[in-house]
Amino acid sequence: MSLLEVKNLHASVAGKEILKGITLTLEPGSVHAIMGPNGTGKSTLSNVIAGREGYEVTKGEVLLDGKDVLAMEADERARAGIFLAFQYPVEIPGVTTSAFLKTALNAKRRAAGQPEIDAMEFLKLVKAKTAVLGMPYDMIKRALNVGFSGGEKKRAEVLQMTMLEPRVAILDETDSGLDIDALKVVSEGVNSLRSPDRAFLVITHYQRLLDYIVPDYVHVLANGRVVASGGKELALQLEAEGYAKYLNTAA
Amino acid sequence: MNALAILDHSFGETYAKRLGVAPWSGALPGPKVEEWRFTPLRALAKVPFVPAPVDAAIGSIPGNVPTIPGAARLVLVNGAYRKDLSDANLGKGVEISQGKVPAKEGSSLVALNAAYAPASLAVHVSGAAKKIIHIISIGAAASTPAALHPRITVTAENGSAITLVESHVGLPGQAYFSNPVTSITVGEGASVRRYVSVDETNEAFHLATTLVKVSGGGHFEAFHLGLGGALTRQEIRIALTGENAEVRLNGAYALSGHSHHDFTTVMDHQVPHCSSSQVFKGVAGGESRGVYQGRIHVARDAQKTDARQLHKALFLSRGPQIDCKPELEIYADDVQCAHGATTGEIDPNHMFYLAARGIDPDTARRLLIEGFLAESMDDISELAVREQFGAALTAWLARYGTAQP
């Protein structure tokens, strides 16, 4: 069975149709990249899969392990294994990254019928994971994303991903606002999570990120539809030629 | 209960007879009335005011009235419109008339005004007015203390635009009590700018009420300056009644001697998607007292309201008192509301910095005070007014701003 299936997905925001029939199939272990110009529905796709309010699905389905994702609440989807790395991670004043992570981790563990993680074990785990990601451990004592630089925010997203071990990780423009060093660190973090039973959906505007996170498949999204699919060479082709020809055919 | 002695005994029955209304039987708010806790009216209640003569002889307009170039000039003396002193060349889009005073329910001061105002000066705006309308209210008591009740009604039709300047001044001599009421209706998409300067004589009492209704898409910009008077209160109540209405209400006061000045504002957000901002600044020297009370009310359904309010006061000497009560009353959740308030004196570090640049202390003080007050005046979009009001403050500072603490 495929891990994540998006079938003929139509979605609109405030009555305006943004996604006009998207079909994607993610097999376990695969990395799919979604590329496309701004305003073609890339972020809408990630938000609809993750279950953000304000998007109306008018047609189609999304299945995770064959289960209907669209019938689940956002938190259920997350516990079922869908992880969205946000383009703009929100700041939550007063809540430390550590407290946040622990709460999220325990929510997942409870849902899986596992006992809550004890404080010592949790700290050990965070220490190990931050070390792997080359993050200063002290970062987890700071309020979540508050006063974080762009790079720190994205690293914190990857840290969460590492801790929560999702089935499907969606990276929404994770490269935006990152310098090359931060991009490398974040990509290495993502690559270390690649595994035969996990799939990635990497949404990006630029090919640059895909030098570091090498995809198995590349899809071009334009005007709410997948207008081309191919291997990683498609990304290079886009880099050279631009999106112009897809915009014309889509119009 | 909770009220001081009423004033009707001294107001005589002349007005009442002429207007065909019963003598005012209300009472002035007493010290236990929450909205008046910082502004006691004891001193006012002691003065046996008589109705001010509506035909008082006026030689010339007092010198402290700002000159607004090109503005039409409407003069009220003791509340009565004086054609002989006015220049009612209004230009297109504006008409004036004298109407009956609406006997609407309101605060006791509005009721007092309604009972005794000689007539209402009605300004009707039907289009984009070309000229600024400058209304000058002069208080002139003869040989005995007198009370006046100016009444102004402004109606700006949908889509119209007008700029008003209101100056409240008086003739030297006996104490007078001015109790003006201005009602303003801002129609849909209309734009009203109103700039008020209160610079009464040192013996005068001035308790003004402004009632504003702003309809959908309407803009209301106001600035109030408070300079003189023994006791001045400028109460401004604004209701935002249509979506996308916008209000900018700013003010400044500068007090010396035993002046008491009170800004009381009520910003009533009744519907969603409106915004309001308020910046009030004050400086107080001598033994004066500055008061700011501002309430922002956001009704249950008024989602997406953006309402802000700021009051900052500066002491210029040892002796004044500053009282401030910024109030938020919020019944809708999806709103952005905030207020801030500070009191203090001129930052010694700033003084030192200026001294280190070779500026003498008096100049430095004036500079810093002007800079402090400027924040409230920068939003005055009518440049002529900004200049005139700025000049009035500069003159005030030249007189009182250098007093050492």
Added chain:
Amino acid sequence: MVATRETAAAVRDVEQYKYGFVTDIESDKAPKGLSEDIIRFISAKKNEPEWMLEWRLKAYRYWLTLADEEPTWAKLHFPKIDYQASYYYAAPKREKLASLDEVDPKLLETYKKLGIPLLEQQMLAGVAVDAVFDSVSVATTYKKKLEEMGVIFMPISEALQKHPELVKKYLGSVVPYSDNFYATLNCAVFTDGSFVYIPKGLRCPMELSTYFRINEKNTGQFERTLIIADEGSYVSYLEGCTAPQRDENQLHAAVVELIALDDAEIKYSTVQNWYPGDADGKGGIFNFVTKRGACRGKNSKIMWTQVETGSSITWKYPSCILQGDNSVGEFYSVAITNNRQQADTGTKMIHLGKGTRSKIISKGISAGRADNTYRGLVRMGPKADGARNYTQCDSLLIGDKCGAHTVPYIESRNPTATTEHEATTSKISDDQLFYCLQRGMKQEEAVSLIVNGFCKEVLQTLPMEFAVEAQKLVGISLEGSVG
């Protein structure tokens, strides 16, 4: 949102207020109602000195003149209280105890259920507890150890017997009998409470704690707490409150007086979790409390922290009178109202001395159909040269049926004093909520987390033992508020 509705419904079904049980214990009650006879009865029951009775009667007679002066300025709506319908004295029988071992096992069980073990071997290390059950103190732990250090920590009724000179000197010196309607009533009828005296120079190594419990039906609780920190001393004092779940409203009108002498510091923390009434506003405690501290000495400090989650009505303004030069007052508050609860709470910082400083951090959270008001006064007196105040009031609204209000009074008569006040009102942002949900948290859990973050600045001032409880309480108080 289907799941949210289900969660909310599930939460409503379970017993929300876990302290709502009643202890079936025989009690000794004075007849219902209020009169000079009742006051004489209370005073006699406590074997009080004559001056104490006189003071009570003076307060009572004054109170009678206040019949029309029950405060109405707060943003609170409640039916008129019939002061003759309450019992003013209720005590568990067998009150004279030689040691803790003689405490009625039912009482011990009650406090155990409340998480307050009174037997020393089970006790929280480092916390001495005075347990007040209805009108009387039933147990004070770690008494001996404290005595050795010179700390007096005992029920105020006992202090009147053993240290009458101290009580006489300070009682009513911060909150006089004529202070306000509820405080005056308290002066007339208070039955017990805690008395604390910390001797010169001692940093009390233990947290002192009083746990208040209303058990009896139709009983008002009127406790009186008096804490004196002598020169150079320090004490941290905790107060907790619960009451059974009942359909009738019950009255709680306490008075707390704190006195800090030169260089002394008092930290007073409250977690108030009286029964809040049910979702429709039936029942619950009417909490009218006068708490005031006097920083009498130079460099003294009083710090109030309160977490107010219970009561159907809260009327409470823990204040500081900053008399001593360079004294410091701080007020940290979290007030949560849900369902039909109403809170009008805040502080007064009265700056009299030179160089005095105060800080106010208030976090109000309103949910359901509740109203939550911050009301505060900062006053800079003419002699308070160089005084400073900083105030930050933030309100959070959860849902569109509640209200959040901020009513600060700032009065300054000193040019060299500075005041700074900021207030904001907002809601939990959809983005924050979605972010948490996307990480797998349930809505209730996400709200609790975000609100705890919102309150953090206040919660972190609580002693450790209380902080954890308070955090949980924040979550519990808001259950059913989103959806």
